[in-house]
Structures are given as C-alpha cells and as structure tokens.
Amino acid sequence: MQLLNTLYVTTADTYLRLDNDTLRVEVEQETRLRVPLHHLSAVVCFGHTGLSAPLMHRLAEGGIALVLLDDNGRFKARLEGAVTGNVLLRQAQFGRVADPAFTLDMARACVAGKIKNTRQVLQRGAREAKSEDEAQVLTRLADDLAASLRALTEATSLDVLRGIEGEAARQYFIGLNLLVRPESRAVFQMDGRTRRPPRDRFNAMLSFLYSMWMNDCRSALEAAGLDPQVGFLHALRPGRAALALDLMEEFRPWADRLALTLINRGQLTADDFVLREGGGVLLEPDARKAVVVAYQERKRDEINHPLLAQSVPLGLVPLVQARLMARALRDDGAPYVPFVAK
Template identity: 75%
Template structure:
C-alpha cells in the first residue's frame, strides 16, 4: 500500500547498490543483508552513515522513488528526487491561500486544534489507566488545561497568539507526559521539557526519531496530493523548510508519543539502547533503531476509523487522506480543513 512501502536503512556503514531492478543492501564486510525489488518502493530513508552507488541514485530518480537522508539522531538532512510533478493549478491556489491572512489563520487554527485534541486524548487515556489517584488528578488537570487552550483558539486574532497557545499547551502536555511512563522506568526516561537539536534525554531522543519518520511520510503525502510542501500556514516560511509537511505532522505527533510510551513501558526500548555523548546529546543506538523502525511500520499497518470518512483504513494511509482533504480546502471544494482526531 502507498506510504507503507518505505525502506528504512538503519545499519551503520552499510552500502546500497543497484542489481538490475533490485536494491541490494550490503554491510561493512560487503555481505548482502537485504534485497528489495524497486517496484515495491516509494521511498528510501537512510539513517547516519550509509553509502550508495551512483547508478542506484540515478535509477531511484528515474523511478520517482524519493531518497531521504537523516543524521544519526534521525534529524532531516536532505531529500533527493526526480522532477516534481505537482498540480500547477492546485499549487497556484495554494500560493494565493498563503497570501490570504484570513485563510492562513483559519487553517493554522484547525491544525493546532487537531494537535491539542489528540494530545488531550493521550492524557485522558493515561488518566483512565493509572492506579495512582494523585497522578490521575494531575493528568486530568493537564487535560483540562488543553481543553481551555482549545476554547481559546477561536479568539486568537493572529498567528503569534495562536502559536503562543500551542506552545503553552505543549509545555503542560510534556510535563504531564512524564506521568505516563511506568514508575520503575522514570529514572531513565524522564523529560525536562521538549529538547531537540540535539535531544538531551532518552525520551526526547526517541520522540525525535519518531517525529522524523512521521515528517517524511507527511511530506510524501503532501507531494502525492500535488501540494507544495514548502508553503505552510502555521509554520513560518523559510528556505529549505517543508513548512506544510510540519503543519500536517502536528496532528500526528501524539501518535508518535503514544508509540514511544508503549515501547518504553513494555521494556522494548531500555536505557542501554542510547548513547549519551559529551555535551549532553543523547542518540538512539543502531540495533535499537531497527527495533523502533519495525514497531513504527507495524503501527502504521494498524486499522483506524477515520471520523470524517467513517471507514477503516491503515494508520499509515491517514496522512495521504489528510493531505487530499487539505488540497480540497485549498481548491475551495471544502469549507474548512478537518484534522484527524479520532475518539
């Protein structure tokens, strides 16, 4: 299925080469570790130091298969692809929409609302599951604060106010997120707020890793829908920044948070799976990266009910659906953009 056919290469110092119509992955000893027919792929994502032959790069471009380069932390570095085939009329409408202050504010408001609702669901679920009454009360209070931020969104008269409400909600959310880690694992997986570039603790490192993968899938979905990933509404426009992909990803961040919590609480990711570098940076190790990628791919195949479409589909296809819904709004075929907020 679309968006489920991404190859993630996490093996350090591996090398990718072209064998006829097949991509072959070899390790440091030049032993073959994997073969994948090119017609099965939509994107190839490489973490850290991964080499690649020029013939394979040319073939990926010819086949329209995106090549994404991330650093060892999972932070985006570059994306290589062939000629972009967007819908010129849709992109023209998108340019006009970005210049329309009222349209931009409404779109940004809906994006933030989707994120806050999904974050609130994470906290409420945790409140229902915890056996500690004190922690339940704290989680409920944090969820109520997010609800208050949601109620304040309609009164936000500009993007700065809207971003302020989103930032305020995020601070309270990440403080409460620590309570969703099992007590016996909190010593090693506590966050002192959200940190990145680089992550300063294990949980932040894990979250950043998941966010990078969601970001890649959201950008692919936007391009598949014919939109320009650089032209966003909530995130400011900057050269080289996929602002619309960041916009779309906001409503999916809580899904990444839930999966990170699951892996930590089940012991599938432990404190020994991270490297703590000089200067305070924390990096997910190679073997653990593979396990995390597998868990991410498995989660994307789980069926969810889309509240707007009222039908079941794999979670990994939801960004594509949302990108198309956003395209309909940009074209004027839908009165508003409705984020993905299942109950």
C-alpha cells in the same frame, strides 16, 4: 489506495546499489537484502550510508524519494526526480498562503488537531493511572488543554495562535512524564521538549519518531500534488518543509504513544541509548532498528477515520489528510478538518 513502503536503512556503513531493477543492501560487502524497486515509495538512510550513482539515477527516474538523515533522524537532504502534481493546485496553494484570514484558519485547524489528540493521550492516562493523585493531575492538565482549545477560537494572529500552542505543549509534556511506568521514570524522564540534540532518552525517542512521521507527511503532500515547503502555521524558511510540519502536528501524539508503549513494555532500556559529551543522547543502532520495526507495525493498525466513516491503516491517514488539505485549498466551502482519533 495502496500503502506504499519505505525502506529504512539504519545499519552503519551500509552500501546500497542497483541490481537490475532491484535495490541491493550490502553490509561489509555481504548482501543482506534485495528489494524490488516497484515495491518502494521512498528510501530513508540514517547516518553514514553509501549509495551508487546508478541507484540514485534510477530512484530519481522512478519517482522514489531518497532521504538522508543523521544518526538521530535530523534531516540532511532529499533527492527527487522532476516535480509532479497539479500546477493549478499549487497555484491555489500559493494564493491561499497570501491570504491572512485563510492562513490563520488553516493554522488554527492544525493546532486544534494536535491539542485534541494530545488531550486524548492525557485522558486515557488518567483513566489508566494507578495513583489517584496522578489521575487528578492528568485530568487537570487535560482540562487545561480543553481551555487552550477554547482560546484558539479567539486567536486573532499567528503569533497568538503559536503562543497558545506552545503553552499547551508545555502542559502536555508535564503530563507525559506521568504516563511512564513508575519503575522507568528515573531513566525516561524529560524536562520539557529538547532537540538538536535531544537531552534525554525520552526526547531522543521522540525526535527519531517525529523524523519518520515528518518524512511520511512530506511524501503524502507530494503525492497529493502540494508543495511541502509552503505552509500556514510554520513560518516559511529556506530548506524548511513548512506544510509537512503543519500536517505532522496532528500526528505527533501518535509518536508519543508509540514511545510510551516501547518504554512501558520494556522494549527499550537505558542501555539502548548513548550519552554523548555535551549532553546529547542518541539511540543505539539496534535500538533504532527496534523503533523502526515498531513504527512500521503501528502504521498497519486499522484506525477509524471519522470523515471517511470507515477504518484505514494508520499509515494511510497522512495521505487522506493531504487530500483533505488539497480540497480545502481548492474549495472555499470545504475547510480543513484535522484527523482526531476516537
């Protein structure tokens, strides 16, 4: 497999145009970057970005997704060419989502992957904690997540499953605050998960990182021939990429870990955020660039995939998992196994 590249455009008032078979990036009518189109799988634009019609046509013809997000990473639109993929696989996907037992099992696997990975974040934090009291709190919260994992096996409906997931997430975010170094907690403290808009700096970082993971998961599902709109854990809703959200659940802790790294290393400070009237919080443009660079670098990290029994770049893991999802939809004897870091 080849690690496909995504071009993230974060500078305000950038203009993108087609130059032969190259994408040209202009800021204030100056050329800042040229990228051959054959190097790209997607172009993701944050905030106000201009694009020429010839470029949009060429991206569609080349199967290169164009994704438009607002300044905080919230999805606005996506331009794609003709739908690709195996129609028989999609037919199997549509049939599976109509099967309540299969839907529940697939949703259970997605939640289990998320909880297992979040539990590892807390366990690691407990081992590295400087305070014995905080280590005990983190250990207790990790034990609570283990109890949530056991409860998943008894869930008899999607509503019960979602309730377990919601309570596990609440416990996890309590612990996440303790993983921020003490001297940064006054600035990077969250009171649970908030979004649309994020209400604090930590949540603003998480929303931004989640949006990039979401785009990569959606692209991975499309590459595997699946319909990202038709999922199992997340309810079907017009405009919602439910299956991409399902797949992203197991990767959310990787976004959390990167956010903690950026905070604890002092790579982002209070000055890197804008506090808006009404309580919303937004990353400054230069801070968005720093997060994008850190995200791209993290995707190159080699990760041991337990099912493949080999290491792969983290950025390729969504593609691997999308193919495992496709296998589970085709084959009754191959249940979906989420990616859990070791």
